[in-house]
Amino acid sequence: MDCQVIFQPSGRRGTVKKGSSLLEAARKLGVDIESPCGGTNCCGKCKVKIDEGYVDELSAETHISHVSQLTENEKNMLQPQEIRENYRLACCTQIEGDILVFVPEESRSTQQVVLETGKDRVLRVNPAVRNYFVEMIPASLEDHRDDSERLKAALLDRYSHLDKELSIDYTVLLSLPVIVRKGKWSVTATLWKEQVVVALEPGLVEATYGVAVDVGTTTVAAYLCDLTTGKVLQQDSMMNPQIRYGEDVLSRITYGMDDDNGLAILHQTIIEGINTLVTRLSKAAGINVEQVAEMVLVFNTAMHHIALNINPCYVGRSPFAPAVRKSLDIKARDLGIRIAAGGNIHCLPVEAGFVGPDNVAVLIAEEPHKQEKRRLLIDIGTNGEIDFGNKQRLLSTSCATGPALEGAQIKFGMRAAPGAIEKVRLDPVSLEPQYKVIGEADWFQPSQTIKAKGICGSGIIDIIAEMFKSGIIDPTGKFNMQQTSRRIRRDANNKPEYVLAWSEETSIGSDITVTQGDVREIQLAKAALYTGAKILMKKWGTDQVDSVTLAGAFGSYINKESALVIGLFPDCNLDNVVAVGNAAGDGAKIALLDKDKRVEAQEVADFVQFVETAVEPDFQPQFVQAMYFPHGKDTFPHVQHILDTIPTVKRSKLEAL
Structure with missing residues (x-):
């Protein structure tokens, strides 16, 4: 039996199967309700209100009795006043009849302020995709060669450095006869790695385009680049559309496992999001999406698997082994990404189970593996990634900071x-x-x-x-x-x-x-970051850092003094604590514009040593000490003048004496 559902104030309406949860109905009808836990009944963010009375649009009554009984979870998470006013949690509430649901403002997903920019960097232009203009010998009764052989011959005659085993992508062959004649036998071929013709246009075309995409758990940022000049023509961003299925990667892995079509839904959702961004970027730049010949994708390991339609469930289970670590080149059409059909999608390599290509992108952008200073790099997000070291030795780890x-x-x-x-x-x-x-x-x-x-x-x-x-x-x-x-x-x-x-x-x-x-949630999150950093420092053989680099949007907006006062990271001179914006996005652009950086990315992924901090014997005692503000034992000389003025710190010191 189907039930009618209307969501206000959006006005979205439709029919859903009886027994569906209000959160499932919202997802089906495109109503974004905050659900950070992915519908696992533990965050209390998906509050909605059940309206009562006759509704013209339903031609029926809507009543609290048209949904399932209040659960114990809801009784614990909702205030008594909210319960009296018919508030429910969308993830806990099943639909049993026609219903009108009001989504209060605090439960509505809103347009997030997304940081797209990184820092100013000098980018080398050496792309894997280039344009080659040729004038072909026209077909004649005396010359029986086919069009593809004529194109290959013209390219190899004029550009002797090209691969002798040059091939033409199947999708190019489909339009080859028309294009060469439209261009009167003068065409511009777009070649990938000097080996494969991935696109063909009539006449002389100088510009070729690529898109770099940073697929974050929460946000997706994309950059349209001119591969001939290295200029970023447009940039755009959006909330990761998968967020309705869970705020963190484990929630999404769980959704992919529990729902029969979960993986397919998650995969298609992010592909549609990427296609939306490519369309918006192309329109803003005044080009067609088919003119985009290559894309570089970076993401954490779980997002990597989901975007590639690879089952991510084993990434979420010990020993957290990914399906593939090496970098990948995939045809755009195989993923359903709408750029040139023969275009290439390059994915940077995976480091380890929860340290993915996005961290590799940060490393090739910041290059700690080329420096003497002992640098601590922290990419703060739902899944925090930490790197520590220099050109002698580089260690990395991930920590479940959670979405707090x-x-x-x-x-x-x-x-x-x-x-x-x-x-x-x-x-x-x-x-x-x-x-x-x-x-x-x-x-x-x-x-x-x-x-x-x-x-x-x-x-x-x-x-x-x-x-x-x-x-x-x-x-x-x-x-x-x-x-x-x-x-x-x-x-x-x-x-x-x-x-x-x-x-x-x-x-x-x-x-x-x-x-x-709330205080406890922040303590847990900051303790996870601090403990991860300290274990890497201990493994490396030092108790000091020379600098701290904060990557990602969060790192760019936080007050670094406030962060140090609560012990978000080990003590460091605040002058040497810098925010570099979306370094993962920068790394994606660098890899798009310079194919040699892709080789370096694989080398760095092989060079960096992943440390599973949770299995370290001193993890638990370290974590307990890191729960304190700023820490139970460690000193913070660079903010000691602030700590000395805190009443409770003074009192605790006196009590200790």
């Missing part, structure tokens, strides 16, 4: 989108906050247009650091309820929280708070 640093698993956390609180500072005496919202140029003013909706990752780091510095939380992360401030209170479940924004300052009609649970 990107706003998920935080009560009022959200992605970096308009309305997200991105910067915070507290008065150390009054404990009153100042904050800045994305979309507004200035710090909060009562008259501002965009009201606060939640807190994004950079804001979360700031508020936790500020709460620690002002003594609201102690080094263990516990709230100090002796502080006298109206903003420090207990919630309906008697748990401590800090009110960052009052309800009248928000667009969601409720106070935005930072809870004890």
